[in-house]
Amino acid sequence: MTAIKSSSTIQQNKKTALAMCPVTFTMEKIGSYWKPIIIYHLSEGSKRYSELKKAIPAVTEKMLIQHLKQLETDGLVIREARPVVPPYVTYQLSESGRQLLPVIHAMATWATAHM
Amino acid sequence: MTAIKSSSTIQQNKKTALAMCPVTFTMEKIGSYWKPIIIYHLSEGSKRYSELKKAIPAVTEKMLIQHLKQLETDGLVIREARPVVPPYVTYQLSESGRQLLPVIHAMATWATAHM
DNA sequence: ACAAGTACTTACCCTAAAGTATGTATCATT
DNA sequence: AATGATACATACTTTAGGGTAAGTACTTGT
Numbered sequence: 001m002t003a004i005k006s007s008s009t010i011q012q013n014k015k016t017a018l019a020m021c022p023v024t025f026t027m028e029k030i031g032s033y034w035k036p037i038i039i040y041h042l043s044e045g046s047k048r049y050s051e052l053k054k055a056i057p058a059v060t061e062k063m064l065i066q067h068l069k070q071l072e073t074d075g076l077v078i079r080e081a082r083p084v085v086p087p088y089v090t091y092q093l094s095e096s097g098r099q100l101l102p103v104i105h106a107m108a109t110w111a112t113a114h115m
Numbered sequence: 116m117t118a119i120k121s122s123s124t125i126q127q128n129k130k131t132a133l134a135m136c137p138v139t140f141t142m143e144k145i146g147s148y149w150k151p152i153i154i155y156h157l158s159e160g161s162k163r164y165s166e167l168k169k170a171i172p173a174v175t176e177k178m179l180i181q182h183l184k185q186l187e188t189d190g191l192v193i194r195e196a197r198p199v200v201p202p203y204v205t206y207q208l209s210e211s212g213r214q215l216l217p218v219i220h221a222m223a224t225w226a227t228a229h230m
Numbered sequence: 231a232c233a234a235g236t237a238c239t240t241a242c243c244c245t246a247a248a249g250t251a252t253g254t255a256t257c258a259t260t
Numbered sequence: 261a262a263t264g265a266t267a268c269a270t271a272c273t274t275t276a277g278g279g280t281a282a283g284t285a286c287t288t289g290t
Contacts, residue, residue: 004245004246005244005245005246008244008245008246008279009244009245009278009279009280011245011246021151021152021155022222022223022226022227022230023151023152023155023219023222023223023226024148024151024152025226025230026222026223026225026226027146027148027151027222028148031142031146031148032247032248033129033139033142033143033146034248036136036138036139036142037136037138037139040136040138048266048267049266049267049268050265050266050267053267058128060248060249060250061267061268061269062248062249062250062268062269062270063247063248063249065267065268065269066247066248081267084257085255085256085257085258085265085266086256086257086258086264086265086266086267087255087256087265087266087267087268088266088267089266089267089268096228096229099225099228099229100225102221102225103218103221103222103225104138106217106218106221107137107138107141107142107218108137108138108141110141110211110214110215110217110218111137111138111140111141112137113211113214114211114214115137115140118276119275119276120274120275120276123248123249123274123275123276124248124249124250124274124275125247125248125249125274125275125276126275126276128248128249147277147278149278163236163237164236164237164238165235165236165237168237175278175279175280176237176238176239177238177239177240177278177279177280178277178278178279180237180238180239181278196237199287200235200236200285200286200287200288201234201235201236201237201286201287201288202235202236202237202238202285202286203236203237204236204237204238231290232289232290233288233289233290234287234288234289234290235286235287235288235289236285236286236287237284237285238283238284238285239282239283239284240281240282240283240284241280241281241282241283242279242280242281242282243278243279243280243281244277244278244279244280245276245277245278245279246275246276246277246278247274247275247276247277248273248274248275248276249272249273249274249275250271250272250273250274251270251271251272251273252269252270252271252272253268253269253270253271254267254268254269254270255266255267255268256265256266257264257265257266258263258264258265259262259263259264259265260261260262260263260264
């Protein structure tokens with residue numbers, strides 16, 4: 001987890017933008033270019049960590065778990081770990097995560113119309 | 116305009132993500148946290164540069180024109196300059212820019228439901 | 231002569247996000 | 261005893277985005 005300097009101007013601007021702009025709030029949650037991809041793949045249903053890795057070959061492991069953790073703490077995905085060896089961990093969209101799908105879908109339709 | 120290193124892995128990953136994921140394509144166009152705000156303010160209609168500046172006090176001039184230029188070259192906004200002094204420049208959403216409004220709206224509704 | 235207004239432009243710096251590489255724990259299998 | 265599989269963790273480096281500050285052009289008003 002990267003440490004953030006809450007005193008920096010960037011963070012201050014983000015704060016005010018967040019307070020005033022709901023769109024920016026959503027961007028905060030899904031605004032990296034890996035997160036929408038992860039969410040998209042989870043829209044098909046629950047997936048193991050290794051399945052996600054296979055489904056998204058370009059992502060590095062660091063990025064993958066980093067974003068999965070963020071999505072989890074943001075309440076968008078649910079992590080389930082079975083206490084077995086080797087580990088068996090699955091990720092699935094939460095309710096608010098699923099409610100993001102219209103957003104994802106709206107973006108996808110716009111993109112396909114304008115690529 | 117910041118020079119970008121097209122050889123970097125980041126850019127390579129973006130390319131493959133763009134080719135495969137329409138959502139990422141949309142993110143490329145509106146994925147900074149100023150762009151959605153700018154688009155939102157232009158959704159009310161054509162605005163002068165100085166009006167946008169007043170409407171979004173936190174944005175610096177550099178960021179504002181930088182993103183306006185990008186939005187223009189991406190075909191999302193239309194710039195009109197009247198050849199007068201002092202300059203009179205207006206910005207408005209293009210057709211594809213207006214078609215983004217459902218996306219913005221979807222994000223806003225999700226945000227207000229989950230803040 | 232000089233300030234003011236408008237729409238930029240440019241040079242420089244700082245930070246957060248992303249990438250690279252390597253390491254860890256646990257048990258089953260060979 | 262070594263290897264493989266799984267799901268991470270962590271130290272270090274690079275890069276793109278954003279911020280700061282200052283300057284430009286052109287004309288009108290004082």
